[in-house]
Amino acid sequence: MANKWVYLFTEGNAGMRNLLGGKGANLAEMTNLGLPVPQGFTITTEACTQYYEDGEKINDEIMSQIMAHITKMEEITGKKFGDKENPLLVSVRSGSRASMPGMMDTILNLGLNEEVVEVLAAKSGNPRWAYDCYRRFIQMFSDVVMEVGKKFFEELIDEMKAEKGITQDVDLTADDLKELANQFKAEYKAKIGSDFPSDPKDQLMAAVKAVFRSWDNPRANVYRRDNDIPYSWGTAVNVQMMAFGNMGDTSGTGVAFTRDPGNGEKHLMGEFLINAQGEDVVAGVRTPQKIDQLNEVMPEVYSQFLDICAKLEGHYKDMQDMEFTIEDKKLYMLQTRNGKRTAHAALKIACDLVDEGMISEEKAVTMIDPRNLDTLLHPQFDTAALKAAKPIAKALAASPGAACGKVVFTAQDAKAWHEKGEKVILVRLETSPEDIEGMKAAQGILTVRGGMTSHAAVVARGMGTCCVSGCSEIAMNEANKKFVLDGKEFHEGDWISLDGSTGKIYTGKMPTVDATIAGEFGRIMGWADKYRRLKVRTNADTPADAKKARELGAEGIGLCRTEHMFFESGRIDAFREMICADTLEAREAALEKILPVQQGDFEALYEALEGCPVTIRFLDPPLHEFVPTEEGDIKKLADAQGKTVEQIKTIIEGLHEFNPMMGHRGCRLTVTYPEIARMQTRAVIRAAINVQKAHADWNVCPEIMIPLICDEKELRFVKKIVVETAYAEIAAAGSNLKYEVGTMIEIPRACLTADAIAKDAEFFCFGTNDLTQMTYGFSRDDAGKFLDAYYDTKIFESDPFAKLDQNGVGKLMDMAIKLGKETRPDMHIGICGEHGGDPSSVEFCHRIGLDYVSCSPFRVPIARLAAAQAALNQ
Numbered sequence: 026m027a028n029k030w031v032y033l034f035t036e037g038n039a040g041m042r043n044l045l046g047g048k049g050a051n052l053a054e055m056t057n058l059g060l061p062v063p064q065g066f067t068i069t070t071e072a073c074t075q076y077y078e079d080g081e082k083i084n085d086e087i088m089s090q091i092m093a094h095i096t097k098m099e100e101i102t103g104k105k106f107g108d109k110e111n112p113l114l115v116s117v118r119s120g121s122r123a124s125m126p127g128m129m130d131t132i133l134n135l136g137l138n139e140e141v142v143e144v145l146a147a148k149s150g151n152p153r154w155a156y157d158c159y160r161r162f163i164q165m166f167s168d169v170v171m172e173v174g175k176k177f178f179e180e181l182i183d184e185m186k187a188e189k190g191i192t193q194d195v196d197l198t199a200d201d202l203k204e205l206a207n208q209f210k211a212e213y214k215a216k217i218g219s220d221f222p223s224d225p226k227d228q229l230m231a232a233v234k235a236v237f238r239s240w241d242n243p244r245a246n247v248y249r250r251d252n253d254i255p256y257s258w259g260t261a262v263n264v265q266m267m268a269f270g271n272m273g274d275t276s277g278t279g280v281a282f283t284r285d286p287g288n289g290e291k292h293l294m295g296e297f298l299i300n301a302q303g304e305d306v307v308a309g310v311r312t313p314q315k316i317d318q319l320n321e322v323m324p325e326v327y328s329q330f331l332d333i334c335a336k337l338e339g340h341y342k343d344m345q346d347m348e349f350t351i352e353d354k355k356l357y358m359l360q361t362r363n364g365k366r367t368a369h370a371a372l373k374i375a376c377d378l379v380d381e382g383m384i385s386e387e388k389a390v391t392m393i394d395p396r397n398l399d400t401l402l403h404p405q406f407d408t409a410a411l412k413a414a415k416p417i418a419k420a421l422a423a424s425p426g427a428a429c430g431k432v433v434f435t436a437q438d439a440k441a442w443h444e445k446g447e448k449v450i451l452v453r454l455e456t457s458p459e460d461i462e463g464m465k466a467a468q469g470i471l472t473v474r475g476g477m478t479s480h481a482a483v484v485a486r487g488m489g490t491c492c493v494s495g496c497s498e499i500a501m502n503e504a505n506k507k508f509v510l511d512g513k514e515f516h517e518g519d520w521i522s523l524d525g526s527t528g529k530i531y532t533g534k535m536p537t538v539d540a541t542i543a544g545e546f547g548r549i550m551g552w553a554d555k556y557r558r559l560k561v562r563t564n565a566d567t568p569a570d571a572k573k574a575r576e577l578g579a580e581g582i583g584l585c586r587t588e589h590m591f592f593e594s595g596r597i598d599a600f601r602e603m604i605c606a607d608t609l610e611a612r613e614a615a616l617e618k619i620l621p622v623q624q625g626d627f628e629a630l631y632e633a634l635e636g637c638p639v640t641i642r643f644l645d646p647p648l649h650e651f652v653p654t655e656e657g658d659i660k661k662l663a664d665a666q667g668k669t670v671e672q673i674k675t676i677i678e679g680l681h682e683f684n685p686m687m688g689h690r691g692c693r694l695t696v697t698y699p700e701i702a703r704m705q706t707r708a709v710i711r712a713a714i715n716v717q718k719a720h721a722d723w724n725v726c727p728e729i730m731i732p733l734i735c736d737e738k739e740l741r742f743v744k745k746i747v748v749e750t751a752y753a754e755i756a757a758a759g760s761n762l763k764y765e766v767g768t769m770i771e772i773p774r775a776c777l778t779a780d781a782i783a784k785d786a787e788f789f790c791f792g793t794n795d796l797t798q799m800t801y802g803f804s805r806d807d808a809g810k811f812l813d814a815y816y817d818t819k820i821f822e823s824d825p826f827a828k829l830d831q832n833g834v835g836k837l838m839d840m841a842i843k844l845g846k847e848t849r850p851d852m853h854i855g856i857c858g859e860h861g862g863d864p865s866s867v868e869f870c871h872r873i874g875l876d877y878v879s880c881s882p883f884r885v886p887i888a889r890l891a892a893a894q895a896a897l898n899q
């Protein structure tokens with residue numbers, strides 16, 4: 026049987042999301058529920074994939090199914106494409122499996138041409154409306170399908186308004202709009218070189234193609250990468266009969282959430298515009314009215330809408346984000362989906378739904394996007410500073426968090442300044458999807474126009490970036506990069522502070538403090554902990570980091586990078602003396618200085634961890650990060666060593682490596698200088714003995730971890746030094762301290778020979794940063810320079826240093842676990858590369874049977890939640 030590429034709304038349901046996309050599946054589901062949905066059909070995501078496979082062509086089979094469905098749609102609606110009596114107009118909208126708000130394209134009012142517009146004008150008795158639709162369609166089609174910039178059309182509108190002496194679009198008459206439509210078509214012809222297409226079927230095919238094409242536009246690609254959405258999914262296309270919100274004062278359009286997406290409170294939230302079409306609300310071009318005001322304008326419609334909201338929330342058992350249109354007092358539902366929300370709202374809604382008996386705890390745990398938790402952990406303004414400060418304006422609190430930075434006016438500038446290390450606030454009239462990279466680079470976003478559901482608000486909330494929107498008090502001069510607010514002129518580079526939780530705006534630079542988490546967060550985390558199997562440890566090098574991580578639920582330290590304990594000034598000197606020592610005596614003298622510092626640090630770490638496991642990784646300094654380069658530092662080192670500057674420079678030259686990441690680091694240092702491992706062992710064991718003495722009820726059992734092992738004999742050599750030293754220390758102290766010696770698995774050869782390595786390793790911990798580096802042969806330090814080209818060419822969809830490569834690196838890990846456990850079935854195995862805090866990587870670690878993941882302190886809650894989801898979804 027031939028493939029089925031197209032489904033009527035009556036043929037689908039919510040379970041067909043992968044095939045019909047979220048929007049298509051939910052339009053079908055709403056149809057099944059008997060809700061007022063303008064009917065139409067969905068062209069599947071598979072058709073999109075096929076379009077790309079066929080070299081960006083819609084093949085004959087798909088084309089003929091689309092045509093057949095137009096006929097079916099004409100039968101269902103009783104309207105016909107291009108008809109002189111009862112013409113059919115449609116919207117053509119994208120809709121992928123995962124919602125990607127504003128990233129892809131939409132075309133409204135398709136089916137209009139010179140004849141049809143006359144029919145509509147005459148039949149409706151509302152020529153103004155008919156010509157408004159027509160000029161909108163020409164504008165949208167030209168922009169989206171033919172890529173003629175919108176600005177050309179906006180200029181024509183502005184010229185027309187200036188000529189007529191009016192300021193608002195709504196003051197344009199039917200004749201003005203008719204004239205504009207003609208001007209638009211002329212503009213189209215001038216830019217494209219042919220007439221504007223008048224056959225609705227040609228228009229439709231071109232529009233469907235444009236939506237497929239928009240799956241691959243740059244902003245969609247960026248959004249997908251940020252949200253882990255595979256390119257291979259493709260987008261569906263929904264062709265739906267138009268419902269007209271711009272037919273006059275008894276029509277309108279809006280969006281609403283069944284609960285507040287900002288704080289999760291249980292009340293309807295949304296906005297609408299009378300006499301408008303969908304894009305007017307989302308684009309934030311006009312500032313809309315609050316949803317409850319609909320009760321005053323059209324009470325019956327409002328009450329019907331409330332019923333639908335309740336029905337949809339009850340049906341989907343989650344907060345819904347809906348789009349609707351009212352055509353001459355008749356309500357139509359255009360979309361429903363589980364609404365995007367802030368982390369705070371996500372936690373509150375999940376808990377409330379459990380308390381309302383709608384969902385189980387397990388469901389609540391799986392409902393929350395772990396990446397979203399980041400925003401709870403982000404800074405807020407210092408309370409005292411906030412109290413003392415006087416806001417210069419207040420607008421919509423569109424996305425929470427505090428931000429301060431220097432004003433920039435374009436997304437490009439935001440990105441460029443950010444790359445130079447500047448903190449920026451992106452100030453715009455309104456944002457559009459092209460701005461996504463700039464929005465990402467900014468600390469915060471401030472817009473002049475737009476409501477809570479405008480592009481800026483929705484996208485910022487999704488990204489967890491602070492956003493204040495709709496600040497109409499701003500007198501903006503984007504062209505000259507300045508604006509006036511509260512009587513003060515702001516220029517590019519001026520400091521400004523935003524509170525995305527209150528919508529308040531302040532001049533200057535306001536200090537921020539770390540977030541505190543409470544309330545529903547603890548409840549959800551408690552549930553997550555109940556269902557996860559993976560333990561979550563932290564990568565922490567200082568007692569302060571360790572304490573923070575403990576507060577956030579870390580169950581141990583999975584990686585203490587001992588070389589990082591020397592980054593502070595005052596400590597780096599002894600470390601450099603050790604690296605640059607040219608005799609055993611000089612090195613031992615430097616190590617003697619380091620020993621008490623290390624021991625003190627380790628004691629503080631054990632104290633902070635209160636008896637939980639602590640893995641101490643022996644020195645692994647890529648030399649280029651530690652060797653002095655500044656004249657002053659070199660001189661200091663020379664003085665300390667009793668050498669001349671020239672002598673030190675000669676030593677430094679001798680240390681130069683062409684490839685330090687694969688150079689003299691990790692266990693290789695111990696192979697050449699065993700005294701380093703001896704010193705570190707002493708520090709670890711002495712610290713552990715002291716802390717154990719002070720806390721008899723704790724079980725202090727140091728885990729000594731050897732980095733960069735590639736061969737069993739290499740580990741045996743280092744372990745022997747550790748064991749001999751530890752034995753002497755423990756005996757001298759008359760202690761019975763237990764400790765373990767294990768290894769990082771971060772070189773492919775270690776994975777391949779893990780059975781042999783496990784003879785000496787009591788535990789494994791995957792260093793997936795190096796393992797990724799060496800599996801790919803991509804330098805960790807340099808990959809950033811070329812990875813963008815890999816995304817652009819679709820060779821890669823994500824950064825393998827951020828999201829674990831399950832097919833390659835993951836395969837090595839799987840092999841190492843199996844081989845290691847053949848030798849030592851009870852060994853514990855973890856991961857401490859950056860991937861340990863990435864949700865999809867955590868899920869993989871669960872699947873291949875790791876015992877724990879270890880990640881930076883602020884990612885601990887993310888890992889806890891991701892681990893629970895992995896267990897629940899398995």
Ligand code: PEP
Binds near residue numbers: 791792796
């Ligand atoms: C790793 O390589 O994954 C690791 C954790 O060690 P480092 O990042 O210190 O090399």
Ligand code: MG
Binds near residue numbers: 732771792794795
């Ligand atoms: Mg490493």
